[in-house]
Amino acid sequence: MILDSKVPAGPLQEKWDNYKNSVALVNPANKRKYTVLVVGTGLAGGSAAASLAELGYNVKSFCIQDSARRAHSIAAQGGINAAKNYPNDGDTVWRLFYDTIKGGDYRAREANVYRLAQISNSIIDQCVAQGVPFAREYGGLLDNRSFGGAQVSRTFYSRGQTGQQLLLGAYQAMARQIDAGKIEMMPRREMLDLVVVDGRARGIITRNLVTGELERHVGDAVLLSTGGYGNVYYLSTNAKNSNVTAAWRCHKRGAHFANPCFTQIHPTCIPVSGDYQSKLTLMSESLRNDGRVWVPKETGDPRPPSEIPEDERDYYLERRYPSFGNLVPRDVASRAAKAVTDQGRGVGETGLAVYLDFRDAINRLGKNVIEERYGNLFEMYERITGEDPYQVPMSIFPAVHYTMGGLWVDYELMSNILGLFVLGEANFSDHGANRLGASALMQGLADGYFVIPYTLGGYLAGMDAGDTDTNTAEFAQAEDESRARIDKLLSVQGDKTVTEFHRELGRLVWDHVGMSRTKEGLQGVLSEIQRLREEFWENVRIPGTPDTFNKNLEFAGRVADFMELAELMALDAIDRDESCGAHFREEYQSPEGEALRNDDDYAYVASWEYTGEVSKPKLHKEELEFENVKLTTRSYK
Amino acid sequence: MADRMTIHLKIWRQEGPDAPGRFERYTVEDANSHMSFLELLDVLNEQLIREGTDPVEFDHDCREGICGSCGVVIDGIAHGPQRRTSACQLHMRHYADGDTIVVEPWRAKAFPIVRDLVVDRAAMDRIVEAGGYVSVDTGGAPDANAIPVPKVSSDEAFDYAACIGCGACIAACPNSSASLFTGAKIAHLAALPQGHPERARRVVRMVEKMEAEGFGDCSNHAECEAVCPKGISISAIATMRREYMKAAFAGQDV
Numbered sequence A: 001m002i003l004d005s006k007v008p009a010g011p012l013q014e015k016w017d018n019y020k021n022s023v024a025l026v027n028p029a030n031k032r033k034y035t036v037l038v039v040g041t042g043l044a045g046g047s048a049a050a051s052l053a054e055l056g057y058n059v060k061s062f063c064i065q066d067s068a069r070r071a072h073s074i075a076a077q078g079g080i081n082a083a084k085n086y087p088n089d090g091d092t093v094w095r096l097f098y099d100t101i102k103g104g105d106y107r108a109r110e111a112n113v114y115r116l117a118q119i120s121n122s123i124i125d126q127c128v129a130q131g132v133p134f135a136r137e138y139g140g141l142l143d144n145r146s147f148g149g150a151q152v153s154r155t156f157y158s159r160g161q162t163g164q165q166l167l168l169g170a171y172q173a174m175a176r177q178i179d180a181g182k183i184e185m186m187p188r189r190e191m192l193d194l195v196v197v198d199g200r201a202r203g204i205i206t207r208n209l210v211t212g213e214l215e216r217h218v219g220d221a222v223l224l225s226t227g228g229y230g231n232v233y234y235l236s237t238n239a240k241n242s243n244v245t246a247a248w249r250c251h252k253r254g255a256h257f258a259n260p261c262f263t264q265i266h267p268t269c270i271p272v273s274g275d276y277q278s279k280l281t282l283m284s285e286s287l288r289n290d291g292r293v294w295v296p297k298e299t300g301d302p303r304p305p306s307e308i309p310e311d312e313r314d315y316y317l318e319r320r321y322p323s324f325g326n327l328v329p330r331d332v333a334s335r336a337a338k339a340v341t342d343q344g345r346g347v348g349e350t351g352l353a354v355y356l357d358f359r360d361a362i363n364r365l366g367k368n369v370i371e372e373r374y375g376n377l378f379e380m381y382e383r384i385t386g387e388d389p390y391q392v393p394m395s396i397f398p399a400v401h402y403t404m405g406g407l408w409v410d411y412e413l414m415s416n417i418l419g420l421f422v423l424g425e426a427n428f429s430d431h432g433a434n435r436l437g438a439s440a441l442m443q444g445l446a447d448g449y450f451v452i453p454y455t456l457g458g459y460l461a462g463m464d465a466g467d468t469d470t471n472t473a474e475f476a477q478a479e480d481e482s483r484a485r486i487d488k489l490l491s492v493q494g495d496k497t498v499t500e501f502h503r504e505l506g507r508l509v510w511d512h513v514g515m516s517r518t519k520e521g522l523q524g525v526l527s528e529i530q531r532l533r534e535e536f537w538e539n540v541r542i543p544g545t546p547d548t549f550n551k552n553l554e555f556a557g558r559v560a561d562f563m564e565l566a567e568l569m570a571l572d573a574i575d576r577d578e579s580c581g582a583h584f585r586e587e588y589q590s591p592e593g594e595a596l597r598n599d600d601d602y603a604y605v606a607s608w609e610y611t612g613e614v615s616k617p618k619l620h621k622e623e624l625e626f627e628n629v630k631l632t633t634r635s636y637k
Numbered sequence B: 001m002a003d004r005m006t007i008h009l010k011i012w013r014q015e016g017p018d019a020p021g022r023f024e025r026y027t028v029e030d031a032n033s034h035m036s037f038l039e040l041l042d043v044l045n046e047q048l049i050r051e052g053t054d055p056v057e058f059d060h061d062c063r064e065g066i067c068g069s070c071g072v073v074i075d076g077i078a079h080g081p082q083r084r085t086s087a088c089q090l091h092m093r094h095y096a097d098g099d100t101i102v103v104e105p106w107r108a109k110a111f112p113i114v115r116d117l118v119v120d121r122a123a124m125d126r127i128v129e130a131g132g133y134v135s136v137d138t139g140g141a142p143d144a145n146a147i148p149v150p151k152v153s154s155d156e157a158f159d160y161a162a163c164i165g166c167g168a169c170i171a172a173c174p175n176s177s178a179s180l181f182t183g184a185k186i187a188h189l190a191a192l193p194q195g196h197p198e199r200a201r202r203v204v205r206m207v208e209k210m211e212a213e214g215f216g217d218c219s220n221h222a223e224c225e226a227v228c229p230k231g232i233s234i235s236a237i238a239t240m241r242r243e244y245m246k247a248a249f250a251g252q253d254v
């Protein structure tokens, strides 16, 4: 199979305009004949559902939570990028494009990333018009701050709750369309399968999470906006319900999974404190605008931070990367933290932490300025740790945060299954091997507000509306298979809980497919994952029945899918004999410990096809062509 | 250092909306002071599953105090004893070894119980659907800096927009009024120029919806403000009343 990225012709700057000029349109009166199923109500799904309903399509929206407003996007803290150049500090669309593609270590498609940068400004306009309260200057204009991997200030924010405010904007836009009867909202539903009829995605099977009932939904296209799979690691900054199930079931119906080993470890999270720990909490990257990262110069220094004098501290990011300092990209900052803790210079009870210190910023700017910028983050830190970061430096450590990999999509955001579009974190498209801060919110909203309204129309224009229903054999088969799987899960009645399995899986993936990887470790973990998976199906204990609200049953299905995905992640990491972005293979590093990319052999998207056997996926390569940027060694020194 | 502790729990169990409910007692022996309150419930649930008992169902997702999923009444107080703290952010260091904690679901006519501690809060979404938005279609917005907004207005809007929609205000109110929740959205949008064109229609429709959904009237108990994990001020309710009066005078009807 040849993967056609469908990148439009023409110079980079004109591709999107060329596309829009020539794409087929659905006339306004015909739009209402089409039904679009939108799975997920995060920034990607919420913005898509609202925009498509405004255009006149009938939309059915689904989410796991009890309300669309609670999608995981709500938790995004730091901000959203755009190339507005309001601060007059030299930003341009080109620079945002360039920083993003370089930040991704040249493993993303040029045309997609350029379009993202072009669209970025309209997102900010749209959100302000919706009433999103972004931070402002005293003169009434919008304020910006800096994020990693950039030397300009292009990040718009709402204190430390940017994701919340953007998502409420999209949720309210959805609410307006629900009121208008254009969106039918179905909360507390979990998509369990994709229904493909005559080679086209035509429906989904969902489980009603209150009654346990399996339901069939038919549409003319399916939009998957179901978020990332970071919870494969068990401990991550993702919300507890974040999962890979919808994407994985589409994969098993034929959709390619691209670059699954590209997973982002965020450098600044609250460290793990015990076995009972259920998730990790992010401390936004924006804190690195004013916080300085350090460890003691001596190994095993027992003194509290306040007693360690200035010349006995190692501000290792400022030392190693003088031009970007504390604002190096995430992969670089995370590996640097690992390096100092590996040397025994980590701090805290476990030695697996470094300091993020605001002392100098508080002295320079005053406590009230710091409070204004980060108040809610400081409060959150204090609630969790019982320590006051205005008085003592924060202790932080890297944690799993985001997944660059996801279902393969072309320029139109369509997977290799016709009519199955994938938006937001669930697709692989824009961040290459490493995502820069504040660009996931940008991508989710770009996909939903400004890309899909065009590309979906192009697809539907060639199709008859509503020419199938839920009584086909394909629907019946998909429903039966979902039911059989649930019954099988419940019939095991073994001795180990779902959480125990998930925790064990997480440890395997973290140790071997985490911050740094080796061929040997990856090969070894394959059999351990297989063993765990077998044990799961023989020994898992799930309480309750299928026909009630049963969270354990929901989680069991998701953990089962994570166990299959984990193997694909390891296989993908084995295939990629290079270090790039977040994928760090210890065999491929410079004498200073920086990643060594291999552009001659690995400048491709690894797109995996399910073959009927989890352990034997088939690799397809989409070669990445760089016509506009020169591939250089990423340097932040 | 984390201290080990034994915690006794008295938890409301109810199999469905119409099933009879009851309190059950449990003991968690290996709790510790670093855990969050929801992690304590996790540990309890693992114990119950091993014993062959159905675990206690509760809603949760972000566990960072922002999604508004979690929400239980702890020792008679919505979200528990720590001010400005949602249940997921409450930590066991605030309890002592041997303490007994009583846990119940939100109780309000408009919030039917789904199972155990899980309730149906869809009525809150319906209030927003009645008008808690600015009607701007995607694509037509002017440049984001075209309309300057004074920083004080923008900060004020943010303070109200910070609502996480958890429903604690309603659970804490003796009348089960949704006035703080509804008022917060009205006050958020009233503070911004973008919200002005629809302000009259918005307040009238949202207030009427709130009544139609079976939420009670506000009689200024201020219990809502006391339990709000985001510290939303009851000045939101005053703003809602003022906006409503203005709309009524202007002859707004819907």
Ligand SMILES: Cc1cc2nc3c(=O)[nH]c(=O)nc-3n(C[C@H](O)[C@H](O)[C@H](O)COP(=O)(O)OP(=O)(O)OC[C@H]3O[C@@H](n4cnc5c(N)ncnc54)[C@H](O)[C@@H]3O)c2cc1C
Pocket (backbone or CB within 6 Å): A039, A040, A041, A042, A043, A044, A045, A062, A063, A064, A065, A070, A071, A072, A073, A074, A075, A076, A077, A078, A079, A080, A162, A163, A189, A190, A191, A192, A225, A226, A227, A228, A237, A238, A239, A242, A243, A245, A246, A282, A284, A401, A402, A423, A424, A425, A426, A437, A438, A439, A440, A441, A442, A444
């Ligand atoms: C703590 C934290 C902070 C972050 N901060 C930032 C930031 O400052 N800036 C930035 O750019 N990015 C940030 N990110 C990343 C960013 O928030 C996410 O990448 C982005 O919000 C993902 O949006 P989404 O719409 O793709 O998916 P999500 O918001 O994850 O939404 C997924 C939706 O799909 C639904 N769903 C999932 N599976 C199913 C199923 N099987 N059936 C039905 N529905 C399903 C869910 O219910 C939900 O509605 C942060 C991430 C975290 C974890």
Ligand code: FES
Pocket (backbone or CB within 6 Å): B059, B060, B061, B062, B063, B064, B065, B066, B067, B068, B069, B070, B071, B086, B087, B088, B089, B164
């Ligand atoms: S779980 Fe999200 S607010 Fe508590």
